[in-house]
Amino acid sequence: MKEILLAEKSGFCFGVKRAVDTALNYREKSNKDIYTLGQLIHNNDVVELLNSKGIHPIEINNIDSLKENDIIIIRSHGVSPKIIKMLEDKKLIIADATCPYVAHIHKKVKEYYNLGYGIVIVGDSSHPEVIGINGWCNDEAIVSKDGSNVDELPEKVCLVSQTTEKQENWEKVLKKVKEKCSEVVSFNTICNATDVRQKSAMELSKNVDTMVVIGGIHSSNTAKLYEICKGNCSNTIYVENAGEIPDEIIKNGKRIGITAGASTPDWIIKEAINKMSENKELEFNEQLAYMEQNDVQIAVGDMVKGTIISLNEKEAFVNIGYKTDAVIPLQEASRDDNASINDLFRVGDEVEAKVISLKNNDGYVVLSKVEIEREKAYDEIQQAFENNTTITVEIKEAVKGGIIGRFKGVRIFIPASHIELFHIENLADYIGKTMEVNIIEYKIQRRGSKIVGSRKAILTKEKLENEENAWNSLEKGQIVEGQVKRLTNFGAFVEVNGIDGLLHVSEISWGRVEKPQDILKVNDIVKVYILELDKENKKLSLSIKKLIENPWNNIENKYPVGNVVLGKVVRFADFGAFVELEPGVDGLVHISEISYKRINKPSEVLTLGEQVKAKIINVNKEEKKISLSIKETE
Template identity: 35%
Template sequence: MNEFEDLLNSVSEVAPGDVVTAEVLTVDAGQANVAISGTGVEGVLTLRELTNDREADINELVKVGETLELLVLRQVVGKDTDTVTYLVSKKRLEARKAWDKLVGREDEVVTVKATRAVKGGLSVEFEGLRGFIPASMIDTRFTRNTERFVGQEFDAKIKEVDPAENRFILSRRDVVEEVAAAARQEVFSKLAVGENVTGKVARITSFGAFIDLGGVDGLVHLTELSHERNVSPKSVVTVGEEVEVKVLAIDEEEGRVSLSLKATTPGPWDGVEQKLAAGDVIEGKVKRLTDFGAFVEVLPGIDGLVHISQISHKRVENPKDALTVGQDVTVKVLEVNAADERVSLSIKALEERPAAAEGEEKAEKRESRPRRPKRQEKRDFELPETQTGFSMADLFGDIEL
């Protein structure tokens, strides 16, 4: 009797909220039956209270004879018998421990796993504890498709911990921005104006292409994409393509890098003297018309000017009266100036000058000459002798006094 009383006294009572040690007795039908040490009572550990993974196999998580540390949730009385058991949880005990670990750890970076996409963001798990990352804190840009993160493990910064409110907020964006800032600093330390660097086309816009230089996006403006004029960025580069570009300007304070793609490729004017020379007669296409002449493409990327005075022997008031854009013409090269990227052309030099036009041209030259003012001749008139001298009698001779 004394031994029995000692045994009864050694059995402690079990209450909700207690942390107990239990041995797994059986594993069956999605739950494990455990014997709570030092109590003489049993507990039930369901798959739901073991893990958040509803698809998990409980037989792979617990084994018969294994000893577990569990949290007592509540008492359960059998319907047909007076047997008393307790619902226990391994998951919630781990969550409690995780909460204890989290308190005071704001701004610390931890590794979490995204479990599912929820309204307004992502649900993540950290050491058995469920946390939340708002959509605005997932990436540097607002993320609408949060589903693509589910199943991934990544670093996130703890923003708020409140065990009483079961509130655990994290930010992946903070970590991404810090990593990007460190990468930018490293990239800027290696960049130098005038050097060629290699990067990947990150995105294309209507005004150019952004090149990822390994943490810094540099802009190749539309005018620096190609030697050709009025090209579409999409016709020159594609997203993901690796390109070599030249650094034109660096503004580390603003985080900007200006790049040029065309500066790394041979230009149409390179070696133009070997392709064109004064006196050459070539075919070209009228590219554009101005008030002072027509620009004709004579080589890819090279437009020469046919001045209005070189269009025809006849007087041309406006180039549009004689030529049209897209028209094929034969021209003669008058001058090639590679340094200034200029080519002077003539159409009329290949045409025979009409006689009428020659006369008109001479007339125009005469009309264009400034007229000299007429010189006034100085004449000295000598009066006759009878007019040089006279007397009073000559004037009043016929007057009677």
């Protein structure tokens, strides 16, 4: 009798399944056009299936044909930051289905590249996963399959691998790099699922007379499975689906092994099993049962999806496709103490939850939605910390030295010195408010977490942006309105569009000003003229007197020689007294012109502030001098 054996680990890996599920979920929820950046997976049958559902592959050089708000799915291979930026600039809705294992490689490559390490990737230089990884180090990585091209390396190297690479290739390159470099940081990023799948195929191919490897013709991991199986079983074939399996294999094979690449869905594997079974009903059912039991392997910490099948007051029961059903207790369904199961779920609802126990007292798997929300919150906080982005928190309480905010249930401490750019008198005023913060400290430890937030950088950025906009709105020679903010002996500081400008005492009036306080008061609104504007050094010089006509214009017409004028004594000198005729115009009465009597100093006959008549005896416009005589009026 013919025997058909399926490798223990076959078909869709976690990352690929996640990508396909992402695409199908978007199809269910949206009527928008949906595209995948390149073929979502290396399997033509699956690509055709997605295409029939309106999910179409598109190459990067055709992105310009997409419209704003079209949905674009990034496949599990991942892409470079430049590609992401391009998609964002096009204002597309990005569904990032990058495999978490690949995203982890991106993070490591970026981190060590920024630390000055040269990057070496073990893998195929033309594989989309490798191209995407290389983008996270500015496309400067050395890609090597066997170490033959790593003769010239920098002193410090960070080594990573394509997730589907063979272990022996990793070891070859690692050995070569260690011989060449003084400092090597290595991360064996070959996916564990890939390794397990390859080992499973290795063992099975040693114990069969025929081996069938199923997968996309362009699938790298399937090609590696074929190489492994061919090395143990000469009668190994590589097919994309059941239709490509030759009749002679079906007729002549006695002990047939089957394995499948990470891009091969269950239904293609089942079709192949069905085609090769002598007693199709019997053989198919046996293999189907085997696959059903092994398709869902769960462990504490796994994320699972399922359907609500029944409810009671305290629990929701869920079919997760496992050998036993699961249950979500009320306390694991919501953080809200007033919530009820019937408010949260309906029979038939699709749910996603985290496994926190494989078996309770009643034999059910125990799931938690609260843990998913909490972990998602921690992930978002960590992303905000690593990428220096902001999150919005709700302030719950004031404590010594700061306030406590909550982000989706996670506690965040905000020190008092990081709440505003000024001192705060009452921290309790912030309770109940929401605010955007940066995460400046993020430490997760077994005994608890320490997460610290800050508004300083946000407020400083806003202030700088406002200042930049204000500077850009000002020009030399412009007349603007400002508010007097403070007074000093040398002038006044006037705020114009949020910028402090100096109004020097000499620019307040054409007349002599002893103290700015004599003319201006704090909070006065004044019109000023922009004398000088230095954006680079943030200096703004202002003037009021520039707005008033120069009193020396037409001075000879205003004060004809020989006429008598009334003025005020404003100051004394040994050689005479100065008389103000109008603000900005003083005349000098020489001591010899004060009186016919002999005097030693002007103050003997005159007092400051006294109104006196004087005859104009000379006007010099160029030197801004007017000579007066008091005695000529006697």
